[in-house]
Structure formats: C-alpha cells, structure tokens
Amino acid sequence: MIIDLQRFLSQERPCWAELENLLNRLEADPDQKMSLEQVRHFHLLYERTSSALAKITTFSSEPETRRYLESLVARAYGEIHETRARGHRLSLSNWFFHQLPQTFRRHLRAFWLSLAITVLGCAFGGLAIALDPGSKPVLMPFPHLLQDPAKRVADEENASTDKYAGIKTTFSADLMTHNIKVAIFALASGMTFGLGTICLLFYNGVMLGAVAVDYIRAGQATFLFGWLLPHGVIEIPAIIIAGQGGLVLAGALIGWGRRVPLAVRMREVSRDLVTLIFGFGLMLMWAGFIEAFLSQYHEPVIPYAFKITFGLVELALLILYLAKSGSTQKLGVETPPA
Amino acid sequence: MKTDTLLIRTPEGVVFSQQLAGPATRFLAWGIDLGCIGVVMIILNLITLLFVLLSPGLGEAFDILGYFVISIGYGIACEWLWRGQTVGKRVLHIRVVDAEGLRLQFNQIVTRNLLRAVDALPGMYFLGGLVCWFNGKCQRLGDIAANTVVIRQPRLTEPDIDQLLPAKYNSLRLYPHLAARLRQRVSPGEAAAALQSLLRRDEFEAIPRVELFSELARHFRAKVDFPAEALDGITDEQYIRNIVDVVYRARK
Numbered sequence: 001m002i003i004d005l006q007r008f009l010s011q012e013r014p015c016w017a018e019l020e021n022l023l024n025r026l027e028a029d030p031d032q033k034m035s036l037e038q039v040r041h042f043h044l045l046y047e048r049t050s051s052a053l054a055k056i057t058t059f060s061s062e063p064e065t066r067r068y069l070e071s072l073v074a075r076a077y078g079e080i081h082e083t084r085a086r087g088h089r090l091s092l093s094n095w096f097f098h099q100l101p102q103t104f105r106r107h108l109r110a111f112w113l114s115l116a117i118t119v120l121g122c123a124f125g126g127l128a129i130a131l132d133p134g135s136k137p138v139l140m141p142f143p144h145l146l147q148d149p150a151k152r153v154a155d156e157e158n159a160s161t162d163k164y165a166g167i168k169t170t171f172s173a174d175l176m177t178h179n180i181k182v183a184i185f186a187l188a189s190g191m192t193f194g195l196g197t198i199c200l201l202f203y204n205g206v207m208l209g210a211v212a213v214d215y216i217r218a219g220q221a222t223f224l225f226g227w228l229l230p231h232g233v234i235e236i237p238a239i240i241i242a243g244q245g246g247l248v249l250a251g252a253l254i255g256w257g258r259r260v261p262l263a264v265r266m267r268e269v270s271r272d273l274v275t276l277i278f279g280f281g282l283m284l285m286w287a288g289f290i291e292a293f294l295s296q297y298h299e300p301v302i303p304y305a306f307k308i309t310f311g312l313v314e315l316a317l318l319i320l321y322l323a324k325s326g327s328t329q330k331l332g333v334e335t336p337p338a
Numbered sequence: 339m340k341t342d343t344l345l346i347r348t349p350e351g352v353v354f355s356q357q358l359a360g361p362a363t364r365f366l367a368w369g370i371d372l373g374c375i376g377v378v379m380i381i382l383n384l385i386t387l388l389f390v391l392l393s394p395g396l397g398e399a400f401d402i403l404g405y406f407v408i409s410i411g412y413g414i415a416c417e418w419l420w421r422g423q424t425v426g427k428r429v430l431h432i433r434v435v436d437a438e439g440l441r442l443q444f445n446q447i448v449t450r451n452l453l454r455a456v457d458a459l460p461g462m463y464f465l466g467g468l469v470c471w472f473n474g475k476c477q478r479l480g481d482i483a484a485n486t487v488v489i490r491q492p493r494l495t496e497p498d499i500d501q502l503l504p505a506k507y508n509s510l511r512l513y514p515h516l517a518a519r520l521r522q523r524v525s526p527g528e529a530a531a532a533l534q535s536l537l538r539r540d541e542f543e544a545i546p547r548v549e550l551f552s553e554l555a556r557h558f559r560a561k562v563d564f565p566a567e568a569l570d571g572i573t574d575e576q577y578i579r580n581i582v583d584v585v586y587r588a589r590k
Contacts, residue, residue, distance in 0.1 A: 070355060184452050188452060270483075
C-alpha cells in the first residue's frame, strides 16, 4: 500500500494529540467520569490511532512516529480494555469492617490448612521437648527461652526494676518490624509452590509448642498464659493469616487442575493477597504494641487474671470480627479480563 | 521461548510491541534505588536526632520504623506515583507495566515489591535474577505473581539526516513512484543498517568500507529497479546515501 505519508501524518496528528491529552487527563485523575458521548469519542480516537499504527508500521522512515503511536495505543488499550474494578478512593472503615474479613472468609480453606500446619508444628515441638528436654537449644534458639521456666518466672516476679523502662517504644518498634517481615516472607514464600510457607508455619508451630510444653511441664502454665495471651492471640493468627496468603498464592501458582492461564489465576488472587498483607500488618502492629507495653509485665505489677482475661477478650473479638464482620454487605466479585 | 520483545495484540487486530528490560539493566536500576534508599536513610537519621533530643527511646523507635517503611515503601510509593518507575528505573529508562498491556494497579505494585523477599534469596537477588534469566518475559517471581513486566523506554532521537546528507542532487528522487515503492519495501531494520553504515563510515578501513557499501548497494538494488540513468556515475556509497535520503526524508 503506497500512501502519501506527508499528507497522512498532517491529517492524523491532531487526532493523536487529542488522544494523548485525553489519556493524560485520565491518568492524572483516574476517578474522572466520562459521559457516553465522551466515551464514544475516546474509543473513536483509539480506533483511529490503532489504524494509523497499522498503516505506519510498514514505513521504515518513521520509527519515531511508530514508537509514539505504539505508546499511545498501549496506554489507550489499558484504559479501554481494563475490566478490573477501578481503585476507588480508599475508605478505611469499609476496608476494615468489610473488605478484610470478607477476603479472609473467601479463602477459609487456606486458613484452616495454615492453622493445621501450625498445630502440627506445635504438636511436634511439644512432643519433642517432652520426650527430649535436651533438644531445647535446637527448638528454641532464643537465649531468654533457654533458662529454666521456674527460675525465669521467679526472676520476673521478684524484679525490683522495670527492665523495659525507656526502651518500650524501641522494643515495640522492633517487634512490629520483625514480625511483619516474617509474615511477609511467609506469604511471599508461596511462590516456592507453598513449600517455603509450609516450612515457616511448621517451624513457627514447633517453637510455640516447645515453649508451651516447657512452661507447662515446669508448672508455670498461669505465667505462660499471662505472658503469651495478650499479644499472642493476635500475633499467632496474624502469622497464620500470612500463611493463608502464602497458600492462596501457591494455589494460584499451581492451578490445581484449572485450565486457565497462570496470569489469569494470579490476577484473580492479587487483590485478596494485598488485603491480607495489610490485614496481618495491622494485627502485628497491635501485637507489637501490646507485647512491649503489657505482656512483659507480670504479677505483682499486673495480675495474671487481668492479662489472661484481656487476651481471651481479644481472641473472642478477633474471632467475631473475622467470622461476622461485613457479612451483610457483599463485595463486588472481581471478574478476570476476557 | 525467551524474547526481548513483548507483543500485544489488541482485539482490534493491532499489534504493539514493548521492549523488555534484561536482568542486568534491572539490577543496575536496583543498585541506583539502593543508593536512593541510603540517602533517604541519612536524612531520616538526621530527623531522628531531633526526636532523640525529645526522647531517646522515641528517636530510636522512629529510626527503626522509618527504616522499615522506607525499605519496603520506597518501591511501592515510587512505582505508584510515577506509574511504574522508581528513580533507578527513570535513570535507565525502564518501567513496570502490566504484562497484558492493561492499567497497572496498586495491588500489582504492592505484590511485586513485597515478593522481593523471595526474589532476593539467598542474597543479591540471585533467585529473582535466575528466574528472570530463564523466564520468557524476563519476569522475576514478584513479576509473575503480580503479572507485570519491566519494559525499556529508550529516548528516541531522530538521526541528524541533514548533517549527514547535505542537500545534494539525488537522482533517485526523479522517480517518485519508485522512491515510494522503495520506502514501502525497505524494512526498519534494513533502513537502520544503511543509516548506521553511513554514520560509522569513518570507522572502517578503506577496503572493508568499499566492500560493505558494495554489498549494501547490491542488496538495495534488488529491492527496487531504478533506471540505469538514475545510477550512472554514482559510487555504491553515494547510492546508499541516496537510498537513506529517500527513506528517511520522505516528508520533504
């Protein structure tokens, strides 16, 4: 096809410029609403530019114009063919009371699996410490956990000074960042076909089970619950939810007999994963705060009964929240692009 | 199959291409970003000093949280605000885009950035680099999960044809229908090869230079058969100049 290139370019350039302006405006303000007439005009400009690209592709003399048109068509294509829900303005209350719990419930099987792996790890850790108390340094690689539980309890209860005085904020920040990093890693490890997530959940369970059995065998169950429950009832579920996210990711990666492309499967879970990430991030911030400011204080400073009750109330509220919150409002189901 | 170009076919049947960025470029961009994070951290440390004056504990906590937020949030914030680019990516003219040409979403940015935790294993992005090397679209694990690709966006500059080809008489232009056919038949790659050979002609020794232009002339003569009088008395190199003039200065 031989066309008068000069005439063609001069005729078409205003149309490309108009499309470019329109795209700039749309990209600057994604919430902008167009009337039906404007949408039709936008589509017309897109089709005309696409057609110009098809024509100009045959001309070796216009590499820059071709690139420019490719970039315009690519941007317009993204705007026109995008079928995922547009990221509307974030409403924190809607996200917290509806989106997060609904997302959690949508992947409940992955949560139960994540919980089962952790419980399995707990059983293994508990059994190991019960049968072989000498394995403590291997199962609990933290110096403060290696000492005799009874001695630690006596030290804590008889302490005359506050060992966290002046460093509570730092300790809290340390706990938050460390735990969030671990949780992110647990989720991200889903990309190892779930193996990394499973190992991390199991290992976390092993440590938890070992510590619990060690303190219970030493007759320090009350101290244990008073120490762990206030922050643990949030921290441990947060890690399990991170594992849930990792297993969801692994499920999408593997596909389990689904005949849809990997890209589509990933697209389906992407939004849910991010919701879970922000969810467990929030939970771990709370847990870090409570651990530094409440969990580390024992009788006679804070009665165990109060701490245990506080933990149980938190757990009940968490279960209620995850099971019931947002159950009356259904989220729009994200449809994958055709 | 591994390729350096991502082709997207629209439902309208139009194909547009995106040049994929390789692992080396991406690694360099990451290095620049690491430097940027370092600079931001230095600034954060200075701000922390102010907090330390108020309360040492608060200052240290601010430092810990600040480092965490910056190291994780830098990529997310930059790519969200700059539509798929960080400072490193801007410097090296690369950009994150949706693998299917659709609009890049916040979820995708968060996912690809948080999955760096696995891509970075066991250190220096070894796993991510390895996956990127073998993946057909040059995606690391984070990109696969987020369904994104990193593309090159080179700054295109048109060659200064006027300087290269002073306004001399071009016998080929006497045959506009043949000139038009030539423009139609010459591919972008062929046109670029002819142009580059002219731009770099002084880098060749005399004999290889004559041989090169002779071969190029033979190739382009086979494309369109100009009348003998149009080619009388011009060397192969001049013939290639005329060809480039016709192809690149089509608008004049």
